[in-house]
Amino acid sequence: MADPIIHGPALSTYARSVRLALEENGISYKLNEVNVLGAIPPDHLKRQPFGKVPAFEHDGFALHETQAINRYIDETFGGKKLQPADAKKRARMNQIIGILDSYGYPSMISAVVIERVVKPMMKAEPDEAKIKGAMPLAETSLDALEGLIGRNQFLAGEEISLADLHAVPIFEYFSQTPEGKTAIAKRPNVAAWWSRIKDRPSCVKTRPQLG
Ligand SMILES: N[C@@H](CCC(=O)N[C@@H](CS)C(=O)NCC(=O)O)C(=O)O
Structure with missing residues (x-):
């Protein structure tokens, strides 16, 4: 069986969420560094018609959308299960992934991290109004996670799951902003989860180097 390919920087x-799913199971893969910051390469649009990353390939099977890719990885490769067998726990995991996709990523990454971290790296001024406008949604997302994690070790229970792997890359960047640092510190369950998970071997191995 050929190594799976992840197309994306x-x-x-x-x-990174897809890489984490593979790393957690020790599965080797190839990373094809597609650059989506400028014009999207036409061959990438054939893999991902929305011009986003990642796209995934395994044994001639092509897939995009991170949720679908990570469930495929979990259901195809042997090893540690990253989705709870219990239907209620699995629903909780899927709820958290939905919260992250619909509210967490758009506020914490698309607004706060892009303005506070990415734009200054490109010598551009952050849009303070955009950051301020996004924080209420980021705070509501964190409140929801704070309640759902409760006293669990991981976001959706006592075992690591796809919910954690969806969240880690968002928290990695958000926690580097002053707004993110403060918002995480205000929520003890989320703060404890982040400090427990951030230096896990799969997280260290895939940690992005900014700047
Ligand atoms: N629904 C897609 C979203 C992927 C996504 O938004 N990826 C970001 C990078 S983390 C991207 O491609 N951004 C480039 C852009 O929006 O132009 C998925 O789940 O894979």
């Missing part, structure tokens, strides 16, 4: 949060 190492800096991408969503590509």
Whole structure:
């Protein structure tokens, strides 16, 4: 069986979630560093018609959308299960992934991290109004996670799951902003989860180097 291929840059949060799913199971893979910051390469649009990363390939099977890719990885490769067998726990994991996709990523990454971290790296001024406008949604997302994690070790229970792997790349960048540092520190369950998970071997191995 050939190694799976992830098409996407190492800096991408969503590509990192897929890499984390493979790393957690010790599965080797090839990373094809597609650059999506400028014009999207036409061959990438054939893999991902929305011009996003990642796209994934395994044994001639092509797939995009991180949720679908990570469930495929979990259901195809042997090893540690990253989705709870219990239906209620699995629903909780999927709820958290939905929160991250719909509210967490758009506020914490698309607004706060892009303005506070990425734009200054490109010598551009951050849009303070955009950051301020996004924080209420980021805070609500963190409140939801704070309640759901409760006293669990991981976001969706006592075992690591795809919910954690969806969240780690978002927290990695958000925690580097002053707004993110403060917002995480205000929520003890989320703060404890982040400090427990951030230096896990799969996280260290895939940690992006900014700047
Ligand atoms: N629904 C997609 C979203 C992927 C996504 O938004 N990826 C970001 C990078 S982390 C991207 O491609 N951004 C480039 C852009 O929006 O132009 C998925 O789940 O894979």
